[in-house]
Amino acid sequence: MRLNRFSVRSVFLSEQGIRIGWKALLFVGLLIALRMGTRPALGSLIVLSQSDPNPPSHALIRESWLVLLVFIATWVMARIEKRSVFSFGYIGEARLIRFVSGIAWGFFSLSALVGVMWLSGSLVFDGFSLHGAAAWKYGIEWALMFTLVGIAEESELRGYLQYTLSRGIGFWWSALILSSVFVLLHAFLAGESALGLFQTGALGMVFCLSLWYTKSLFWAVGFHAGWDWSESYFYGTPDSGMLIQGHLFTTHPVGDPLWSGGVTGPEGSVFSILLPILMAVGMWLWWGKIGCQVLVQRATVVTTAAVSETVPATTGTAAIVAVRETEPRTRSHIATSTDRSSL
Numbered sequence: 001m002r003l004n005r006f007s008v009r010s011v012f013l014s015e016q017g018i019r020i021g022w023k024a025l026l027f028v029g030l031l032i033a034l035r036m037g038t039r040p041a042l043g044s045l046i047v048l049s050q051s052d053p054n055p056p057s058h059a060l061i062r063e064s065w066l067v068l069l070v071f072i073a074t075w076v077m078a079r080i081e082k083r084s085v086f087s088f089g090y091i092g093e094a095r096l097i098r099f100v101s102g103i104a105w106g107f108f109s110l111s112a113l114v115g116v117m118w119l120s121g122s123l124v125f126d127g128f129s130l131h132g133a134a135a136w137k138y139g140i141e142w143a144l145m146f147t148l149v150g151i152a153e154e155s156e157l158r159g160y161l162q163y164t165l166s167r168g169i170g171f172w173w174s175a176l177i178l179s180s181v182f183v184l185l186h187a188f189l190a191g192e193s194a195l196g197l198f199q200t201g202a203l204g205m206v207f208c209l210s211l212w213y214t215k216s217l218f219w220a221v222g223f224h225a226g227w228d229w230s231e232s233y234f235y236g237t238p239d240s241g242m243l244i245q246g247h248l249f250t251t252h253p254v255g256d257p258l259w260s261g262g263v264t265g266p267e268g269s270v271f272s273i274l275l276p277i278l279m280a281v282g283m284w285l286w287w288g289k290i291g292c293q294v295l296v297q298r299a300t301v302v303t304t305a306a307v308s309e310t311v312p313a314t315t316g317t318a319a320i321v322a323v324r325e326t327e328p329r330t331r332s333h334i335a336t337s338t339d340r341s342s343l
Contacts, residue, residue, distance in 0.1 A: 018080065020164055020165065020167055020168035021168065023077065023080075023081075023164050024161055024164050024165055026077070027073055027074075027077050027160055027161060027164070028161075030072075030073045030076060030077075031069060031070065031073045031156070034069045034072060034073060035069060038065070038069065042061070042062065042065055045061060046058040046061050046062060052243075053243045053244055053245040053246075054242070054243075054244055054245060055245045055246075056138065056141035056142055056145055056244070056245070056246065057141075059145045059244070060141065060144065060145045060148070063145055063148035063149050063152055064148060066148075066152040066156075067148050067151050067152045067155075070151075070152055070155045070156050070159070071085070071155070073160075074088055074155065074159060074160045077160050077164075078160075087163075088155075088159040088160045088163045089154070089155065089158065089159045089162075089163070089211065089216055089217035090159075090216060090217060090218070091215075091216060092214065092215045092216035092218070095216065095218045096218075098214055098216060098218035098219040098222065099218040099219070099221060099222040100222060101219060101222065102210075102218065102219035102220060102221065102222020102223040102224075102225075102226065103222040103223070103225055103226035104222075104226065105219075105222075105223050105226065105279070106222065106223040106224065106225065106226025106227035106228075106229075106230065107226040107227070107229070107230045107234075109223075109227065109275055109279065110226075110227050110230040110231050110235070110266065111230060111235075112275075113266050113267075113269070113271060113272055113275060114230075114235050114237070114251075114266055116271050117259070117260065117261070117266060117269060117271055120259065120271070121254060121255070122253060122254055122255055122259045122260035122261075122269065122271075123237070123251055123252075123253055123254065123260060123261075123266070124251060124252055124253075124254050125249060125250075125251050126249075126250040126251060126252060127249070127250060128248065128249060128250070129236065129247060129248065129249065129250040130246060130247070130248050134246070135248055137246075138233065138246035138247070138248075139233060139234075139248065141246075142229055142232065142233040142244065142246070143225070143229055143233075146224070146225045146228040146229045146232070146233075147221070147225040149224065149225065149228060150220070150221035150222070150223075150224030150225040150228070151221055153182075153224065154207065154217045154220045154221050154224060155217065157178045157179075157181060157182055157204070158178065158207055158208060158211055158217060158220065159217060161174075161178060162174055162175065162178055162208070162211065165177065165178070171208075171212060172208075175204075175205060175208035175212075176205070178204070178208075179201050179204030179205050179208065180201065182200060182201065182204040183197050183198075183200050183201040183204070186200045186240055189240045189241055189242065190241055191238060191240060191241010191242060191263045191264055191265075192240050192241055192264060192268075193257070193261075193262065193264040193268045195258070195261075195264070195267075195268050195269070195270060195272070195273075196240060196241075196261075196264040196265070196267050196268035198273070199267040199268070199272050199273070199275075199276070200240075200267070202273075202275075202276035203227075203276055205276070205280075206223075206276050206279050206280060206283075207220040207223070207224070209280055209283055210223070210283065210287075213283055213287035213288060214287065231265060231266060231267070232244045232247065233246070233247050233248060234247070234248050234249065235247075235248075235249050235251055235266075236248065236249045236250050236251050237251055237253075237261075237265045237266055238261075238263055238264060238265035239265050239267075240264065240265065240267070241263050241264055241265070258270050259271065
């Protein structure tokens with residue numbers, strides 16, 4: 001029986017173009033090809049260790065390389081979709097405020113965790129390891145490096161892929177799948193633990209929640225950078241089992257790794273389990289509950305004024321109905337609409 005060419009074409013294409021599943025696979029394949037093709041060149045420049053502390057110069061080169069590759073892959077897909085390369089998470093309002101507040105959330109969240117571990121006797125401070133100009137030098141270098149880590153990892157999983165898969169299977173199914181991938185990528189790190197991987201997945205969902213509320217990745221990138229910088233540089237603890245060269249404080253875990261995190265670091269401690277829950281509640285209270293109330297109030301004022309100007313004869317119940325019918329939706333996301341036909 002002759003194979004119908006239209007049925008073959010429909011496997012890959014829909015009325016909207018390339019099907020969503022193939023777009024996601026194309027992005028992943030392109031990213032893998034770029035990494036494999038350029039890895040020998042990177043390996044000739046630097047070698048990163050998972051057991052010994054790494055210098056900031058080597059880490060900066062590696063993360064710059066990863067950011068560049070994600071940007072190229074996203075740019076290619078953006079050209080195919082005839083969109084801006086920045087439309088996948090890097091648009092929206094209050095971008096600088098989102099980024100800076102994310103850094104603050106990351107720093108203070110990790111600081112709260114370290115404080116609880118210190119009070120419980122699971123973490124001991126040994127004193128300062130850097131002073132003066134050296135502390136500033138390493139602090140700035142690691143801040144830049146961890147910002148690049150945030151950009152690379154958030155763009156890779158919660159940029160184009162989150163946007164694309166959300167159009168086919170919905171935002172939260174996409175978030176769950178990509179957060180699971182986030183866990184699998186960390187599972188290959190030598191110092192990771194079961195609790196550390198759980199925390200990684202939970203934070204991945206928190207980052208998706210921030211994307212849902214803010215419609216951008218700026219807060220997530222800032223939190224990612226602030227958390228990693230405070231964990232690795234400021235407090236000098238392991239980050240998923242990895243240590244860095246040049247950190248402000250020197251600390252060491254004490255006792256059962258279940259409480260101290262052991263070689264994994266603070267995110268491997270049982271104390272860290274509550275953090276993602278508290279952050280999600282905080283987001284709902286600030287961006288969700290209060291934010292929606294403010295938006296509804298503003299929309300009501302604007303639409304009431306518009307109705308009173310355009311329909312002066314409308315009064316009483318009819319006016320209320322007119323206002324409700326003209327109110328805009330207060331919560332949306334760039335990729336929450338589901339297009340099953342393009343799967």
